[in-house]
Amino acid sequence: MNDEDRDIVRAERDADPERFRNYFREPANEEAESVRSSGSSSTHDAPPSSRRTASMASRTFTRTSTQIEDNFMHYLDRHPTAIQRMQDHRLQHSQTVGSSKRAPVDTSQLPSFGGNKPYPPPLPPSEDYVVEFDGHDDPRHAMNWPTNKKLYVSAILIFDSLAATFASSVFSPAATFVEEEFGKSREVVVLCTSLFVLGYAIGPSIFAPMSELYGRKTPIVIAAFAFGIFNIGVAVAKDYQTLILCRFFAGLFGSCPLAVVAAVFADMYSNQYRGVAVTAFSGTVFNGPFMAPFIGGFIAKSYLGWRWCAYIPAFMGFTAGTLALLYQEESYGPVILVSKASELRRLTRNWGIHAKQEEVEVDLQELAVKNIARPLRILFTEPIVLLITIYMSFLYGLLYLSLTAYGIVFNQIYGFSLGVSGLPYFGLIVGVGIGIVLNLIDVPRYTKKLAANDNIPVPEWRLPIAMVGGITFTIGLFWFGWTAKASIPWIVPTLAGIFIGFGLFTVFLGCLNYIIDAYLMLAASAIAANTIMRSLAGAIFPLFATYMFDGIGIDWGMTLLGCFAALFIPMPFIFYFFGKRIRARSKFAPAPDIEKDKEKRRDEEESGGGGGSS
Structure with a gap:
């Protein structure tokens, strides 16, 4: 990971410290240890009266801090979306193109202020002038x-x-x-x-x-x-x-x-x-x-x-x-706040009021890094992203290759007229519809499972439906290829479209969600690389479809594609059983579920060790 990647990871940590507290345990402990050692050292060197005063002040501060934290946590318990929205906006701003820190301005190169006026003194801390949403109930959100x-x-x-x-x-x-x-x-x-x-x-x-x-x-x-x-x-x-x-x-x-x-x-x-x-x-x-x-x-x-x-x-x-x-x-939250800041400036005539988004400056180099360089680096260094992108690109290419295949089968083999030859596509539409329904049925189960795991996503939970989809998709390809004959009723290859459509949708959505859950704060870059590659496949596949089907026929052409699809069937299974190990070695995947497991094992070892010593 380079400095740009670390900036995003750091922003994610700052936006949601509770969720990612386990990743940064060591630095936090070192800092706390430093504070404790310096505090104990100064207390040891101070006279007794000072130590008593410091102790009383410490206890008072601790009680006050604890009370504030308790009240704040109580508020969050009642309004769990409040902090999440603040976190989202901070993270969104940190990932916006042009939001990285700029080099200091060389004041010697500034033009004169004009009117024989000196430059005014700097404004107070800009954070005091930054507008935010008004609590979790803000209707602007x-x-x-x-x-x-x-x-x-x-x-x-x-x-x-x-x-x-x-x-x-x-x-x-x-x-x-x-x-x-x-x-x-x-x-x-x-x-x-x-x-x-x-x-x-x-x-x-x-x-x-x-x-x-x-x-x-x-x-x-x-x-x-x-x-x-x-x-x-x-x-x-x-x-x-x-x-x-x-x-x-x-x-x-x-x-x-x-x-x-x-x-x-x-x-x-x-x-x-x-x-x-x-x-x-x-x-x-x-x-x-x-x-x-x-x-x-x-x-x-x-x-x-x-x-x-x-x-x-x-x-x-x-x-x-x-x-x-x-x-x-x-x-988009940051831009909503821009309009709010504009309204407040107009009403109050306080020109220092602004939104965080207004501090953004467009930088072409940063644009290239965030939208081209980082996605490609993740694509070619992360085996999960690379393999899933190859699979999804194959699926997306077949989606547009099917336009040629269906035209040949139902227009040329079965002799359907131009409009009627499009009706068999409803087999694919029905298959996609079944996939949508099954995904919607699965949403409540997944939500409960996520809540039971402290809202920490386990990416592998997304893969079972992709496992099924990969098998049905492959079956559909062989079925379509070997039943697309004039001697077999047209409805038979049409029904194969149900399997193809279901497989396309479920594998695609399952793999996409797997990338999102596995890469979290860098998911946008991973998906960008995925989008570029699968769109290229969608553009290329139709170019050779006619040559392939004219050369070896629909039956062997679909068999060839079915064999490639069969090679991909084990992929969701491999990631389901071994994905956690692969993610543990990744430089980009944060793996909060792995950290939770480590924390659990540490607690068990500590409790076991404590029990043994007593």
Whole structure:
């Protein structure tokens, strides 16, 4: 870990010292020992009267401190979210691009103050002027919004995400018409999908830090309208170069909700409900690409024509942007405090009042480190992140490769018309739906298990559903490949889609949650690396799909993919049984569950040793 990584770990510790007290036991003890030794030394050298006074003062201070701590802990017991929110905001600020400490300003290089005025004296400590939330009930805080407000904001964001993922695959059934109009081969037309998904790989590096600097609403609104504009560009394109260029930028701006929406849910929902919201959002991310071929096929072959496969996502983007502009309020705590500070400055005319976020300065070097260098370093030095990223990239690539496979099977083998050939995608949608339901059913059990473990997450608890999903996904691939024959009813390979969809969703969500729980304060960097790699896989897989299926057929092509999927089946099992040992050797994974086990063993050894000596 370098200095930047240690800064984040230190900020996490400072934000939640109770949760991470075991990591920093030695320095804390050394400091306490130093205080005790210096205190005892000074007391020993002092005269008796001074020692008595010091002793009385110490007892008085101890009683007062204890009383204050008791009152504070009582308050936290009654309002457990109060400290958590303060902790979240401190940590958010520490991880914001541009929030690191700056070198001292060289005053000799400053311009004159003007008007023959000397520079005024420095203000009192800036912390006195920093605005905060007004307790745990502050209505400005997104977690205190009314439930109906949270729900309609969530609906807007999920619709925005649906527009982006829907657009990623809606051109798949229109490929034939694009080939005819622009005189391009099928392999070249596949770039319409690949370049769109390539935009997914680049966009998060722009919109994630933007949401930390300017809040969640600004990038979502800007990206939604830009997404709509570039889809209009696709719809009116006069040449193929314009079409694929606009598709790329539509994907880049379409990646914004995929990168930011989960953060908005973290702003609005407590741990008790966040899992439900993220599961619903993840289901939309998967079902969007599966719904689009069905709708796009009917649009492309109708009197509207293939260009309306771009107009529809454009209108969805404009609608999402308008709804977000009118009804979505800012949910990011540090930016909410900026508006509060601005209001207080205007009302009080005290220009020193400010929010912590206003101290942030954008630094391109820091931007590169936090959004590119650190994610890649974690990716290639952490076996957990590397292996899970490879697995998830394979899954994400197959998600978009299935667009080609389903088109060949139901359009060419079974002879379905363009729109009807999209109906079998509902097998995949049903599979994802089953995965969503099972995850939602599991949320209360996981919440109780977490509470029983002092709210310390054990990452391996996330993996059982991924174990099942990996097996069903592999079965689905073999099933689909060897039943996609004209002599076998079309419903048989369609039903295989239930297994594929269920496996895709459960493995993806289980592995993603495993990374989040394992890396905690560095999870954003780990997920950033994961997002870049899987988006690249999603862009690359469709490029070789046609060559593979034309060369060895659907049966052997899906068998090859099924064999690769089978190689990944043991991975969740390995991490479930040995993940704790691997994390114990990690430089980046904090492993609070491991520290808790060590603490428990130390207590048992101490109690055992004490019993033996007596």
